[in-house]
Amino acid sequence: MPTSPATALHFSLCLSSQKPTSPSSSAFQQPNTQLAAKPKSILHEHPLYTSTHKNLSLHIKEKVLCLEIMGIDSGKALSLNPSLHTATLDSIQSIISFIQSKGIHQKDFPRIFGMCPKILTSNIRTELNPVFNFLSQDLKVPDHNFRRVINKCPRLLVCSVRDQLKPCLFYLQRLGFEDLDALAYQDSVLLVSNVQNTLIPKLRYLESIGLSRNEAVDMVLRCPALFTFSVDNNFTPKYEYFAEEMKRKLGELKEFPQYFAFSLEKRIKPRHMEVVQSGVKVPLPLMLKSTDEEFMELITLSQGAG
Structure with missing residues (x-):
């Protein structure tokens, strides 16, 4: 654990160690009042917790408060990651401590865990640590820049290094993406994309409108955001308007791929x-x-x- 964890978070996590001797004791009543106050409306409004759930366990209330203190929508987090229901506060605290040890700040938690609550139940040794090793060894990201990369793309922390990140990096490098800094700090979302289902179909679409393979690759190298656009919702309607209404030549798209942005x-x-x-x-x-x-x-x- 960090020597000086965030005060609010530390308080919420420490509640789990305060075991009341009896339901009527003041030690039980005080934390229970605090825990029930804020989460009540959230629990009652969320479909996971209907009005019939009036007697939530202290364990759940503590967990909800822990998430809320971090600025995370507890209902959404519990819905997106059901494993949080059974996760212990100690295990969550271990994840928080590990993430903080990598330079992530408490103020980053709402964005990171809000987008990817699965992180809170990940395995540090087999899932999280390999991601940071990948950033360091494969993308050459110095330790002090981990925070910058993770804030840019929190989904990196829920991707398998072996099955996702390394194969995607290899594919992108084969295409000609040689700037590791750009991949780490600007276009990291490409690394969490599916090669077969996301990247390749977009190149094929560009080829289908009359571009050669090399021309299509050159376009995505000049405008990596093309790999993030939907074929159905972006490429197709915009190209059809370009060709049918604007009646412009394909060469203009080759020169200005940013058109799709x-x-x-x-x-x-x-x-x-x-x-x-x-x-x-x-x-x-x-x-x-x-x-x-x-x-x-x-x-x-x-x-x-x-």
């Missing part, structure tokens, strides 16, 4: 309509990257020049 309804369509109505030709990057003021000035100047 802009909102179809809020940016692409309105800007395209302005261009059509003005009767001027505007390069795709200028059309989409410009601020509203810059875009209107561009249209005005182009019309004047015409």
